[in-house]
Amino acid sequence: MDPTGRFWATAGAGALLAALGVIFARPELVVGAAAVGAILLARQYAFVQTLRGLDADLAVELVTDAQYVRRDGTTEVTLTVGVPSATPLPLAVTASLPVIAGSVDREARTVVLEPGDESGTATFELKWPVVGRATIPAPTVSVTDAFGLFTESFQRGREATVRVEPRQPQNVHVGEGGDAVSAAFGGHRADQRGQGTDPAELRQYVPGDSVSNIDWKATARLAYPHVREYEVETDRRTVLVVDHRGRLAEGPEGETKFDYLREVALTVAAAADSANDPLGLYAVGDDGLTLEEQPSTTSEHYRELRTLLHGLEPTEGSGTGAIATQGAVAARRAATTLTDDDTAFGRTLRPYFDRTEGYVRRMDDDPLFGTMRTYVDRLGSDHWVLLFTDDADRPRLRETIRLALANGNHVVCFLTPSVLFERGGLADLDDAYQRYADFESFRRELAALDRVTAYEVGPGERLSALLSDGRRR
Amino acid sequence: MTASADSASVSDISPSASPTATWLALAAVVLGHVGLLVVFPDGTGLVPVVVLEGGLLAIAAGSELLFGGRDRGTVGVLGFAWLLLVGGAVLATRVWDPLIAAFALVCVVALLSYALHRVELVALGLVEVADERE
Structure with missing residues (x-):
């Protein structure tokens, strides 16, 4: 009081x-x-x-229309105050705001009851610009006596909790035909026997085997010298080819095709890091190659690759690449040098270095295909080429994959079905299902190629909704 | 993670009684006792005081009934408090020095007021239990 x-x-x-x-x-x-x-x-x-x-007699209720909201999203908060026998005193009930919520005028979130009133309601929208878990405290009731000599404030009702989640892909689905798969990265079996850590088999000693390989316990048990062999583990030289052309910006903010592909690429990069696999990165924008990182196994390299992946954004048609790499910097330096070079050599080369800002190399042809032909192809054989793109240009993608296979490489293709990302793509479920079936047949066609694995990548909920509707029909 | 600064909303409400109603009883008490001094400059007997206090109690009770929510219980408490404090003050001033009587009066009013404050805190559950605070 x-x-x-x-x-x-x-x-x-x-x-x-x-x-x-x-x-x-x-x-x-x-x-x-x-x-x-x-x-x-x-x-x-x-x-x-x-x-x-x-x-x-007082009943105070604070209700939010959602307990989970994306960053920058809004929730509708309703504050209801009831005094069944009518309030004898003037009172005000105010909803307090969490620190991470946007501001709302106090009048908008306050219910004022005059003596004789029985109920009141206030509804207001709360914006959530910061990610986190927020608790909307129990509303504060403020009362004053009839003569204005005393006031009292206390909390009544229940608090409400809202979880604000970042705008990023949720429930990332990687799979085949709607079935999720867990791709294995890390220690890779080579189907060879020799030095290693995982026991493979026990066999009888033959002349020529090293004495140090004899398993003495097995020898004692089996009464004949036996040798234990181990699974040979190999490093998988992996190259990420990430398509971040403008068309991969399709989809809701924070949940575009590229956002989903990036999540998968980051997962692969983390797995490669833990398995110590050599990892390289090539990023392809609308006008050419924007990133070139040769495979390496240093911890700084993995960290750098993850940073670069986080920084990538879909490019605009004739704009600049999102990130200038060492290669892009070198290209700009060369272009600057050639500007002042009036020799025949300089005049000949200058057009090739024009408008190179942000790009390691511009390509008039399909940049993904050009990157595969110019850069990945020369890495040598026995690489695992992980291609992250969509299904928009299927004939060109087919050619690109065939090119990637040329040196005996393996190709793992992560594709985002456009139908899952288009605005209103699921409005006509019949048409959407048909388009997804078309995508799936294309994915199977790619997966049927020797040394090619193809996965679909997209939002799990949308895909489940599409498939469940399709199966019901 | 809550904002605490903006929770109070007392400014959104105003007392149901007008300021005039609030000051009516107080003004009557002050003017009545000052008037007593003017009418009886050499001191008063018990009868004029009793008559005056009875009249003032009637004004205060009427003010409570008219502007304070028509609660007869409050009027009863007012009468009891009036009897206790005013009667006690009359007796105290006749037994003790006015200074001691005034000091005793202030102490009694402060203690009763604080007791009511604590009762209210307990009734509304606003008192922290010592074990919980630790």
């Missing part, structure tokens, strides 16, 4: 009477002070009693 200015003015008047009574030695004024004290006590008692009754 907090005294107000009116209370202190009244108490001050009583104190003044008492003081004057003492100063002038007039007991009547002291008696007057006692009368003021009686008025204050009676009003305080009345406030306490009324407040107890009101609290027993």
Whole structure:
């Protein structure tokens, strides 16, 4: 209970009477002070009693229309206050805001009930610009007595919790024909026997085997010298070819085709890091190659690749690449040098270095195909080429994969079906299912190629919804 | 993770009684006792004081009934408090020095007020239990 200015003015008047009574030695004024004290006590008692009754009758409810929201999303919050027997005192109920929520005018989130009112509601929209878990505290009830001498504030109702999630792909599906698969990266079996850590088989000793390979326990048990062999593990030289052309920006903000592909690429990069597989990265924008990182196994390299992947964004048609790499910097330096070079050599080369900003190399042809032909092809054989793109240009993609296979490489293709990302793509489920079936037949066609594995990548919920509807039909 | 600064909303509400109603009883008490001094400059007997206090109690009770929610219980408490404090003050000033009587009066009012404050905190569940605080 907090005294107000009116209370202190009244108490001050009583104190003044008492003081004057003492100063002038007039007991009547002291008696007057006692009368003021009686008025204050009676009003305080009345406030306490009324407040107890009101609290027993008061119902406060705070409801949000969603417990999960994406960053920058909004939730509708409804504050309902009810006093079935009508409130005897003026009261205000205010919803407080978590720190990570956007601001809302206090009037908009306050319900004010005048004496005699039975209920009131306030509805307001709350924006969530920061990711995290937020608790909307229980609303604060503020009451004042009839004469404005006292106020009281206390919390009633329940708090509400809202989880704000980042705008990034949720439930990333990687699979085949709607069935999720878990791709294995890391220690890779070579189907060879020799030195290693995983036991493979036990066989009889033959002349020529090293004595150090004899398994003495098995020899004692089997009464003949036996040799234990181990699974030979190999490093898988892996190259990520990431398509970040403009068309991969299709989809809701934070959940575009490219966002899903990037999640998979980051997972692959982390797996390669833990398995110590040499990992390279080539990123392809609309006008050519934007990143070139040769395979390497240093920890700084893996970290750098992850940073580069995080920084990649879909390019715009004739714009610049998202990230200038060492190669792009070198290309710009060369272009600058050639600007001042008036020799025949300089004049001949200059056109090839024009407009190279942000790109390691511009390509007039299909940049993905050009990258595969110019860069990946020269890496040598026995690489695992992981291609991240969509299904928009199927004939060209087919050629690109065939080219990647040329040196005996293996190709793992991660494709985003366009139908899962188009705005209103699932509005006509019949048509959407047909398009997905078309995509699936294309994926199978690719997967049927020797040394090619093809996976679909996309939002799991949308794909499940599409497939369940298709199966029901 | 909550914002605490903006939770109070007392400014959104105003008392149901007007300021005039709030000050009515107080003004009557002050003016009545000052008037008593003017009418009886050499001191008063018990009867004028009782008559005056009875009249002031009637004004205060009427003010409570008119503007304070028509609660007879409050009027009863007012009468009891009036009897206790005013009667006690009359007796105290006749027995003790006015200074001691005034001091005793202030102490009694403060103690009763604080007791009501604690009762309210307990009734609304706003008191922290010592074990929980630790």
